[in-house]
Amino acid sequence: MIDPAEAAAQWRIATVVAIRPETARAKTIVFDVPDWPGHLAGQHVDLRLTAEDGYTTQRSYSIASAPTADARIELTVDAVPDGEVSSFLHDELRVGDLIELRGPIGRYFAWSEAHDHGLLLVAGGSGIVPLMAILRSRAQAGATEPARLLYSSRTVDDIFYQAELDRLVARADGFTLTHTLTRRAPTRWPGERGRIGRVMLARHHFVPEGRPDIYVCGPTPFVETVAEHLVAMGHSAGRIRTERFGPSGEFR
Known part of the structure; x- marks a missing residue:
């Protein structure tokens, strides 16, 4: 049996299945995450981007969706001026794209x-x-x-x-x-x-x-x-x- 902490530390390749606007500056992105171990409300994930030259950067985003039985989670991302990751998620990301995620992380802010x-x-x-x-x-x-x-x-x-x-x-x-x-x-x-x-x-x-x-x-x-x-x-x-x-x- 996989330890929950070990499972949360694994990077997974998630697929973007939907994108919808929340405000003029914010979007909710729905991901299908293979073998998602489940989460508690209030937890977050790390999201990592890797460029063709090998450069990587990552940010932490709170999970917006309630825990469910399926492998989908939602992140709502605000557009941050000059934000390296948020700019990509707002301007470049499309349905069908693949993104690296790991989590869920953080039990301190979680609610059950x-x-x-x-x-x-x-x-x-x-x-x-x-x-x-x-x-x-x-x-x-x-x-x-x-x-x-x-x-x-x-x-x-x-x-x-x-x-x-x-x-x-x-x-x-x-x-x-x-x-x-x-x-x-x-x-x-x-x-x-x-x-x-x-x-x-x-x-x-x-x-x-x-x-x-x-x-x-x-x-x-x-x-x-x-x-x-x-x-x-x-x-x-x-x-x-x-x-x-x-x-x-x-x-x-």
């Missing part, structure tokens, strides 16, 4: 319905991707413990998964969603405006009661600021899981 104590989720920009995997997994499992998502985007056009998030709210299974826009909001915008702070977190009941599991993902300064606010509000630092990314768009 077997340990559902309620969820508080805070996303900044493309940091929504692993949190979307968690929400999809939660819906798939029929979980009903309360889950709240506070999602910060620059503008309405930058919101990932808009229609699907609305459908998840409509399930009326304890999931509530609040958007905040930091740059431009339309007239009669029903959500929040501005950056996430302690007052906004408190207004939307991101409070310690019930000892919920907390996941925060986004750019490094965003994640650090939100985590500091949550601790100041009384949350245990040990229950706040964080994942962040830098200018390259790579998670760490």
Whole structure:
């Protein structure tokens, strides 16, 4: 029997089976991955590109899809200015192309319905991707413990998964969603405006009661600021899981 860690460390040749737009700057890429060992919501993969001259480069991308029985996974990739890998994935990649992947990686940020104590989720920009995997997994499992998502985007056009998030709210299974826009909001915008702070977190009941599991993902300064606010509000630092990314768009 192959050890799960050993299986995750193997590079696999994945086939691109679908590409769809999420926003003007983001695409979801669906891969068929032979012998995929399965994943938990919140985990990520390494993706490696190799040029004809042998030059290689790799990036880590969160898995957007919920765990399923088949060998397909989805990655949602934001176009990063001058991003070596994201530029290739946006401009060159086509259905039928082959890409090297390994994973799944990272159990620290993973979520399973077997340990559902309620969820508080805070996303900044493309940091929504692993949190979307968690929400999809939660819906798939029929979980009903309360889950709240506070999602910060620059503008309405930058919101990932808009229609699907609305459908998840409509399930009326304890999931509530609040958007905040930091740059431009339309007239009669029903959500929040501005950056996430302690007052906004408190207004939307991101409070310690019930000892919920907390996941925060986004750019490094965003994640650090939100985590500091949550601790100041009384949350245990040990229950706040964080994942962040830098200018390259790579998670760490």
